[in-house]
Amino acid sequence: MEKEIIVALDAMGGDLAPVETVKGAVDAVKELGNVKIKLVGLEEAVKKELAKYSYPEGKIEVVPATEVISTDEVPTMAIRRKKDSSMVVGMQLVKKGEADAFVSAGSTGALLTGALLIVGRIPGVERPVLGTCLPTGRDFTFLVDSGANVDCKPKYLEQFAKMGAVYVENVFGKKNPSVALVNIGAEKEKGDTLTKEAYELLETSDLNFTGNIEPRNIPFGEADVVVCDGFVGNTILKFAEGLSKALVGIIKEEITKGAYKIPAAMLLKPFKKVKKSFDADEVGGAPFIGLKALVVKAHGSSNAKAFKNAIRQCVLFTEADIVGKIQDKL
Amino acid sequence: MEKEIIVALDAMGGDLAPVETVKGAVDAVKELGNVKIKLVGLEEAVKKELAKYSYPEGKIEVVPATEVISTDEVPTMAIRRKKDSSMVVGMQLVKKGEADAFVSAGSTGALLTGALLIVGRIPGVERPVLGTCLPTGRDFTFLVDSGANVDCKPKYLEQFAKMGAVYVENVFGKKNPSVALVNIGAEKEKGDTLTKEAYELLETSDLNFTGNIEPRNIPFGEADVVVCDGFVGNTILKFAEGLSKALVGIIKEEITKGAYKIPAAMLLKPFKKVKKSFDADEVGGAPFIGLKALVVKAHGSSNAKAFKNAIRQCVLFTEADIVGKIQDKL
Numbered sequence: 001m002e003k004e005i006i007v008a009l010d011a012m013g014g015d016l017a018p019v020e021t022v023k024g025a026v027d028a029v030k031e032l033g034n035v036k037i038k039l040v041g042l043e044e045a046v047k048k049e050l051a052k053y054s055y056p057e058g059k060i061e062v063v064p065a066t067e068v069i070s071t072d073e074v075p076t077m078a079i080r081r082k083k084d085s086s087m088v089v090g091m092q093l094v095k096k097g098e099a100d101a102f103v104s105a106g107s108t109g110a111l112l113t114g115a116l117l118i119v120g121r122i123p124g125v126e127r128p129v130l131g132t133c134l135p136t137g138r139d140f141t142f143l144v145d146s147g148a149n150v151d152c153k154p155k156y157l158e159q160f161a162k163m164g165a166v167y168v169e170n171v172f173g174k175k176n177p178s179v180a181l182v183n184i185g186a187e188k189e190k191g192d193t194l195t196k197e198a199y200e201l202l203e204t205s206d207l208n209f210t211g212n213i214e215p216r217n218i219p220f221g222e223a224d225v226v227v228c229d230g231f232v233g234n235t236i237l238k239f240a241e242g243l244s245k246a247l248v249g250i251i252k253e254e255i256t257k258g259a260y261k262i263p264a265a266m267l268l269k270p271f272k273k274v275k276k277s278f279d280a281d282e283v284g285g286a287p288f289i290g291l292k293a294l295v296v297k298a299h300g301s302s303n304a305k306a307f308k309n310a311i312r313q314c315v316l317f318t319e320a321d322i323v324g325k326i327q328d329k330l
Numbered sequence: 331m332e333k334e335i336i337v338a339l340d341a342m343g344g345d346l347a348p349v350e351t352v353k354g355a356v357d358a359v360k361e362l363g364n365v366k367i368k369l370v371g372l373e374e375a376v377k378k379e380l381a382k383y384s385y386p387e388g389k390i391e392v393v394p395a396t397e398v399i400s401t402d403e404v405p406t407m408a409i410r411r412k413k414d415s416s417m418v419v420g421m422q423l424v425k426k427g428e429a430d431a432f433v434s435a436g437s438t439g440a441l442l443t444g445a446l447l448i449v450g451r452i453p454g455v456e457r458p459v460l461g462t463c464l465p466t467g468r469d470f471t472f473l474v475d476s477g478a479n480v481d482c483k484p485k486y487l488e489q490f491a492k493m494g495a496v497y498v499e500n501v502f503g504k505k506n507p508s509v510a511l512v513n514i515g516a517e518k519e520k521g522d523t524l525t526k527e528a529y530e531l532l533e534t535s536d537l538n539f540t541g542n543i544e545p546r547n548i549p550f551g552e553a554d555v556v557v558c559d560g561f562v563g564n565t566i567l568k569f570a571e572g573l574s575k576a577l578v579g580i581i582k583e584e585i586t587k588g589a590y591k592i593p594a595a596m597l598l599k600p601f602k603k604v605k606k607s608f609d610a611d612e613v614g615g616a617p618f619i620g621l622k623a624l625v626v627k628a629h630g631s632s633n634a635k636a637f638k639n640a641i642r643q644c645v646l647f648t649e650a651d652i653v654g655k656i657q658d659k660l
Contacts, residue, residue, distance in 0.1 A: 031640075137580050147514060150522035184477060184564040192480035192561050215565045216572035231522050232469075232565055234514040235545045239566055240573055242546030247577055248468050329428075 004034045006099045007314045008090040011041030012068045014105025014302050018042075021105070021153045022049040024307025029059035031308065036075070038063045038089040038099055065089040068106075071300070075109035079117060087111060091118040094293045098293050101314035103197075103307065104283065105298035112148055115288055115295040122323055127152070130162040130297065131167060132237055136221030142168045142177075144227050146286060147234035154197035157227055158205060162329045164225040165207055165288045170320040171287075171313055177224035180213035182232060187212070190311070194229065202227075213247030284309025292323060334364045336647030337644045338420040341371030342398045344435025344632050348372075352379040353436070354637025361388035361638065365645050368393045369430055371432045376582035385517040395419040398436075401630070405439035409447060410552070417441060421448040423453035424623045431644035433615065433637065435628035442478055445618055445625040455658045457482070457565055458620030459490040460627065461497060462567055472498045472507075473548075474557050476616060484527035487511070487557055488535060492659045493619045494555040495537055500650040501617075507554035512562060524559065531556075556582070562582055614639025622653060 007028075011021045018041060025037040034057050043064040050060065065083040069078045082088060087106055091114050093099040102119070104111050111131070121128055132146035144164035149156060161179050168177040181199055183191040188199055190212060201211045213223055215236065228236070250298050252271070258266045284306045285298035294317040337358075341351045348371060366389050369376050373394040390438065397415040399408045412418060417436055421444050423429040432449070434441050442460070451458055462476035474494035479486060490510050498507040504561055513521040518529055521540060532539045532659040543553055546568065558566070582601070614636045615628035624647040626640045 004556065008543035150514070178634070182565065184480070184561055184568070186514075195561075196552075207605035215569035216575075218569060229516055232562060235512065235562055235565065238514070239545035239569060240546060243545075243570055243573055245547045245578060246467065247574060251578070251581060251601075271581075274554045298399055 005080055005101070005315045005318045006036045007311050008040055008063070008093045008099035008104070009054070009307065010036045010037040010086045010090050010104035010106055011046045011062075011313065012065075012086040012106065014298060015300050016222045016303060017051045017105065018046050020304045021273055021307055022304065022309065023053070024034050024044060024061055024302075026053045026055045027054050027304055027308040032315055035059075035227045035311060036061070038090075038093060039310065040065050042066070042068070043088040052294070063089060063093065064137075068272035069110045071107040073107065075107065075113040078107070078110045079114040087114055088118065091115060093297070094119050094295075096170040100318045101294040102295070103287070103296045103298055103310045103314060105300055105302045105307070108297055109209050111295065112288060115291055119291045119293055119295060122290055122292055122326055122330075124327065125163070125290040126289055130233075130286050130288050131164055132233075132286045133216065134226075134237070134240065136219055139221050141218060141221050141223060142172070143233050143236065144225065144289075145230040146231045148228045148288065149230040152194060152229035154201055154260060155196060157194070157198035158201040158227065159290070159330060160226060161202055161207055161209075161227040162205070163326055164215075164227065166322055166325050166329055167287060167289055167317075168224050170322055170325065171316045173226050175209050178210045178222075179207045179224035179225040180275075181212050182215060182218070182226050182228035182236070183212035184214065185212065186214055198227075200302050209212050214217060243291065274300055284313060285313070287317070288315060289322075290326065294318065294322070331558050335431070335645045335648045336366045336368060338368045338370055338393070338415045338423045338432045338643050339430070339637065339641065340391075340420050340434035340436055341369040341376045342395075342436065344628060345630050345634060347435065348376050348379045350632065350634045351637055352376060353383070353634035354632075354641070356380075356383040356385045357634055357638040357643040359385050362642055362645055363460055365389075365641060366391070367410055367641065368420075368423060370395050370423070371416040372396070372398070385477055393419060393423065397399035398557050399440045401437040403437065403440065405437065407442040408437070408440045409444040417444055418448065421445060421625070424625075426450050430648045431621075431624040431626070433626045433628055433640045435615070435632045435637070438477070438627055440443055441625065441627050442618060443657040445621055449621045449623055449625060452620055452622055452656055452660075454657065455493075455620040455629065456489055457486050457617055459486075459493055460563075460616050460618050461494055462565070462611060462616045464548065464556075464564075464570065466549055469551050471548060471551050471553060472502070473563050473566065474555065474619075475560040475563045476567050477560045479560040481561075482524060484524060484531055484558035487524070487528035487530040489620070489660060491537055491539075491555060491557040492535070493656055496555065496652055496655050496659055497617060497619055497647075498554050500652055500655065501646045504554050506538050508540045509537045509555040509557060510540050510553035512545060512548070512556050512558035512566070513542035514544065514608065528557075565613045614641070614643060617643060617647070619652075620656065624648065624652070 065086040130148035133140040285296040394418040460478040463470040615626040
């Protein structure tokens with residue numbers, strides 16, 4: 001029998017916790033093979049929620065934590081002071097070898113800070129990177145860095161690309177993934193100092209580097225991995241969120257009003273399908289890659305499906321020994 | 331009688347030149363009051379096109395140029411070598427005081443380079459800035475810098491904001507326009523070194539500064555002017571273009587296919603209206619601000635309406651003495 005993967009889940013993280021975190025854990029142990037979940041959080045609340053379900057015995061364990069870090073706390077302060085928070089306790093399990101990976105939908109800042117301090121970087125990794133799957137209709141493109149590191153050096157971008165490629169190949173099963181550099185022009189000599197120097201590094205690496213990608217081509221999935229600094233990546237991610245919302249709103253209004261009068265009811269199903277094709281829950285969260293174990297930042301509004309899929313990422317990551325593969329690659 | 335404004339128009343610039351450039355010039359002299367157009371380009375081609383129209387006598391003059399700069403030429407080389415190109419000749423007219431402003435839909439790189447070399451900066455302006463109107467459904471937000479300057483200093487961003495505010499107030503008539511800094515977090519302490527330092531400068535300026543704007547809020551028009559470096563601005567601009575196209579494609583497909591089967595014909599009009607609300611031609615181009623005269627970069631696919639509206643920007647800019655107002659503001 002394969003080694004059982006142990007995933008610690010922050011039962012208190014996210015807008016819908018602990019209802020959806022607990023349900024996600026139950027779904028995960030039922031649907032995924034060799035995984036055990038350690039649900040970390042306020043003992044009474046978590047156990048009460050867990051009592052609603054039946055699941056394979058011994059597959060879920062509740063690990064008590066008496067504090068919760070909220071999203072409006074200053075990350076470093078929160079991690080240092082709330083030693084018995086679900087987030088800190090969960091990452092301590094990973095550090096002590098009592099869990100293989102950690103998932104949380106709590107404060108992004110606190111999670112990234114805590115992951116660096118508690119789980120720690122793989123030796124040789126300059127900066128761990130946050131990767132996010134950007135939907136491209138039927139598929140997705142993997143955006144690194146989607147927000148963990150501002151003020152980057154060219155070398156960081158090269159490492160982001162390598163870690164992203166290893167992740168996409170092993171967790172999402174895309175062989176020899178193509179990698180492109182986000183830039184404001186297609187030609188090699190375009191861009192700012194950072195991208196020009198990063199281009200040189202990527203070009204001479206062993207990656208399947210396809211050159212610059214202009215942002216207008218990102219939504220069409222022209223590369224499996226797109227690399228940029230965390231300021232640009234986070235801008236793309238958040239702008240995509242806002243523009244999609246604005247555009248869908250305007251289109252709905254135009255179609256249903258005035259002279260055209262297509263009944264809004266006729267649009268419910270197709271718009272639901274469009275929404276699904278841009279559904280972040282299908283992936284389950286943004287992996288923070290380059291640490292000694294996987295830490296997944298699930299979206300604040302994650303539901304049970306998102307948590308289950310985040311847990312699935314942890315299982316695939318651990319089984320494929322991505323930490324070892326990243327060490328080899330760098 | 332008011333002083334007549336003379337606008338030089340690159341008759342050869344853009345995908346639809348000289349047909350649409352000439353028509354735009356004719357529409358402009360018919361519809362706008364006190365403007366005269368100098369159409370710069372290959373004499374025979376421009377005169378042949380112009381012969382199709384009637385227009386107020388003396389309002390359009392053809393200025394011959396024997397060369398054309400193409401979009402695939404290296405900007406600095408093209409500007410230096412093609413002294414008799416429509417772009418260089420047009421900007422020389424401005425330099426010599428024979429025209430008040432210049433409009434071109436030709437190579438962006440060549441235009442920005444030539445504008446700096448030939449038209450020249452207003453003393454005190456560190457870097458002229460490219461401003462683009464980003465549609466927000468019924469209105470727009472003015473994005474500075476939308477692509478002229480990468481590797482920016484905080485001081486540049488402060489100047490971009492000031493020039494953008496003067497432009498929006500005087501050309502688009504928005505009194506005391508609100509200005510926000512594009513950043514990956516709403517709080518003051520968020521962002522990279524550049525945005526943190528720019529925030530300090532903007533906060534203590536005399537602008538109507540409203541703080542950081544997260545990219546997800548840009549499409550909802552929460553600020554009249556949004557400021558960022560040219561790499562981030564150009565990324566937003568190009569990503570918006572691609573994502574809109576991708577999203578509209580997916581929505582159209584979902585609505586018309588399968589079980590829902592809303593006839594595509596029923597959607598033509600509403601989608602046309604959505605397109606119109608995102609129509610760059612309504613504005614007519616991106617002004618390059620901070621030079622001794624206005625230079626407008628019209629989109630490569632500009633039609634007559636776009637050129638007419640670009641010319642209108644030149645008239646408003648010159649009448650309002652924006653060069654003087656920028657000098658006062660900085």
